[in-house]
Amino acid sequence: xxGAAQAIPILWTLxxxxxxxxxxxxxxxxxxxxxxxxxxxxxxTFAGSVCAT
Numbered sequence: 001x002x003g004a005a006q007a008i009p010i011l012w013t014l015x016x017x018x019x020x021x022x023x024x025x026x027x028x029x030x031x032x033x034x035x036x037x038x039x040x041x042x043x044x045t046f047a048g049s050v051c052a053t
Contacts, residue, residue, distance in 0.1 A: 007033035014043060023048030 009032040017025045027043035 009033075009039070019045075019048060021048040 009030045011028060011030050013028045014025050019025065023046050025043055025045045027041075029041040029043065030039045031037075032039060
């Protein structure tokens with residue numbers, strides 16, 4: 001029989017992610033699948049504007 005599987009934490013990067021209002025988000029975070037947690041969160045958001053019609 002094999003041993004228990006272990007997941008390596010994964011670094012996710014956001015690069016100029018555009019939000020519904022035209023704002024953006026950039027940064028990164030680490031997801032640890034073994035612990036089902038997000039760690040080392042470093043995300044910045046920048047305001048957008050939406051013109052109502």
